[in-house]
Amino acid sequence: MQYEAVIGLEVHAQLSTDTKIFCSCSTQFGAEPNTHTCPVCTGMPGSLPVLNAKALQYAIKTGLAVNASIAPYSRFARKNYFYPDLPKNYQISQYELPICEGGFIEIKTDDSVKRINLTRIHLEEDAGKNIHEGSSPYSLVDFNRTGVPLMEIVSEPDIRTPREASAYMRKLRDILRYLEVCDGNMEQGSLRCDANVSVRPSGQKEFGVKVELKNMNSFRFVEKALEYEIGRQIKLLEEGGTIRQETRLFDASTGTTHSMRSKEQAHDYRYFPDPDLTPIITNQEMISEIQRQMPELPDAKYKRFIDLYGLPALDAEMLVEDKRLAEWYEEAVRAGGNPKAISNWIMGDLMRLLKEDNKTIDDCPIKPLHLVKMLSLIERGTISGKIAKTVFQEMFKTAKDAEVIVREKGLVQISDSSEIEKTVDEIVAANPKEVERYIKGEDKLFGFFAGQVMKATKGKANPQMVNELLKKKLIRS
Ligand code: ADP
Ligand code: ZN
Ligand code: MG
Numbered sequence: 001m002q003y004e005a006v007i008g009l010e011v012h013a014q015l016s017t018d019t020k021i022f023c024s025c026s027t028q029f030g031a032e033p034n035t036h037t038c039p040v041c042t043g044m045p046g047s048l049p050v051l052n053a054k055a056l057q058y059a060i061k062t063g064l065a066v067n068a069s070i071a072p073y074s075r076f077a078r079k080n081y082f083y084p085d086l087p088k089n090y091q092i093s094q095y096e097l098p099i100c101e102g103g104f105i106e107i108k109t110d111d112s113v114k115r116i117n118l119t120r121i122h123l124e125e126d127a128g129k130n131i132h133e134g135s136s137p138y139s140l141v142d143f144n145r146t147g148v149p150l151m152e153i154v155s156e157p158d159i160r161t162p163r164e165a166s167a168y169m170r171k172l173r174d175i176l177r178y179l180e181v182c183d184g185n186m187e188q189g190s191l192r193c194d195a196n197v198s199v200r201p202s203g204q205k206e207f208g209v210k211v212e213l214k215n216m217n218s219f220r221f222v223e224k225a226l227e228y229e230i231g232r233q234i235k236l237l238e239e240g241g242t243i244r245q246e247t248r249l250f251d252a253s254t255g256t257t258h259s260m261r262s263k264e265q266a267h268d269y270r271y272f273p274d275p276d277l278t279p280i281i282t283n284q285e286m287i288s289e290i291q292r293q294m295p296e297l298p299d300a301k302y303k304r305f306i307d308l309y310g311l312p313a314l315d316a317e318m319l320v321e322d323k324r325l326a327e328w329y330e331e332a333v334r335a336g337g338n339p340k341a342i343s344n345w346i347m348g349d350l351m352r353l354l355k356e357d358n359k360t361i362d363d364c365p366i367k368p369l370h371l372v373k374m375l376s377l378i379e380r381g382t383i384s385g386k387i388a389k390t391v392f393q394e395m396f397k398t399a400k401d402a403e404v405i406v407r408e409k410g411l412v413q414i415s416d417s418s419e420i421e422k423t424v425d426e427i428v429a430a431n432p433k434e435v436e437r438y439i440k441g442e443d444k445l446f447g448f449f450a451g452q453v454m455k456a457t458k459g460k461a462n463p464q465m466v467n468e469l470l471k472k473k474l475i476r477s
Contacts, residue, residue: 021149022049041147043088068103085128098122332368374402
């Protein structure tokens with residue numbers, strides 16, 4: 001029997017506001033434990049929460065970007081449970097009236113574009129962090145994260161494969177980064193995903209029993225966890241077993257999932273509207289103002305890069321993934337560089353050098369104009385494409401101008417035909433056996449001769465002239 005998986009994701013995105021959602025404590029990551037706390041976020045009796053306007057704006061902005069409808073009236077609810085990292089014994093969240101409903105995100109599958117519908121987006125506060133240290137008989141709790149604003153984005157069960165799930169996550173991260181509402185850092189936990197997955201025989205309409213997977217902090221882990229879990233569920237069904245509705249944890253070291261709690265052990269949160277916070281009432285004016293600040297989104301930029309610059313889909317996809325990289329690219333194009341040549345240098349050498357040095361495009365030593373100037377040195381024949389690679393690397397290391405590097409290092413291309421001819425003659429004279437074999441028909445030896453000439457000139461000979469001269473000298477009788 002053939003099976004099909006059904007997947008729905010619940011993504012928590014930490015909003016990049018400076019302060020917490022209901023108090024003015026800092027949200028900065030990595031501070032000394034319990035230094036970013038106050039009576040509100042530590043749940044002291046009598047303290048009152050006040051909604052951070054920016055957190056609300058960010059949620060609305062996200063809703064607009066994913067075509068959701070913004071609720072004219074929504075409110076906060078208390079989600080009651082007891083846990084050491086939750087000092088109030090309830091988390092302020094949204095329940096029956098979230099800030100956004102509906103909407104969709106489009107992902108690229110192998111052969112088409114697929115729309116993943118969204119259920120809702122709501123605002124809530126994060127909990128603190130329990131720290132269990134080695135063998136000590138106690139645990140510690142850090143409340144710095146308590147009250148940090150989160151946005152939960154819930155998808156409909158429209159996803160069918162692990163790859164679609166990670167494509168959805170990536171797309172969502174790209175959108176959040178473009179909007180500058182979340183830094184999308186999965187390692188630091190700014191973007192966290194719970195995946196719900198069930199399987200059903202192909203063709204069956206009803207969904208199977210779902211399992212919730214937690215603890216996946218990379219796109220790869222989301223895919224791996226889902227792959228493992230789908231396999232586990234299918235095997236269980238084939239053996240005549242039944243799927244238990246439960247929450248399972250992914251273990252990255254083994255690539256497997258194990259049960260954390262069953263449905264019977266699930267919390268009963270006893271939600272009720274939070275009486276300490278006023279309902280959120282939005283109006284058209286407020287929404288239009290946020291709409292006005294909307295940047296061009298990844299999908300629109302992708303389409304524009306293809307239409308305007310004639311880029312292949314692959315180039316556009318890569319450039320658009322990071323808004324800052326796309327800006328860098330366009331700055332270079334505006335400075336007069338060839339759009340495809342610039343893209344090639346970014347996708348090849350620039351990305352590699354950035355990665356090697358653990359840098360982002362923001363601290364890239366090469367500025368767009370520097371690349372364009374180097375490209376014009378290639379176009380004018382001052383340097384060869386091969387030498388340009390050396391120049392580019394040097395530009396990255398020293399942040400110097402291409403022309404300065406070429407002058408200082410004596411890298412100007414040799415386009416003097418008599419000089420090249422001399423070297424060609426030497427190489428031909430020094431390799432009589434190869435000449436004979438070439439003349440007898442071993443075509444591939446041409447590359448050997450060209451390589452020898454380039455080596456002798458330290459890569460500086462004009463490659464086109466080398467080819468022409470070699471052809472002239474190696475005429476077959
Ligand atoms: P719960 O009440 O257990 O949180 P929800 O109905 O709120 O469940 O759904 C949570 C997530 O699970 C959503 O992303 C939804 O799309 C997904 N989901 C719901 N039913 C299924 C199913 N049968 N298989 C896979 N995913 C599902
Ligand atoms: Zn506080
Ligand atoms: Mg739910």
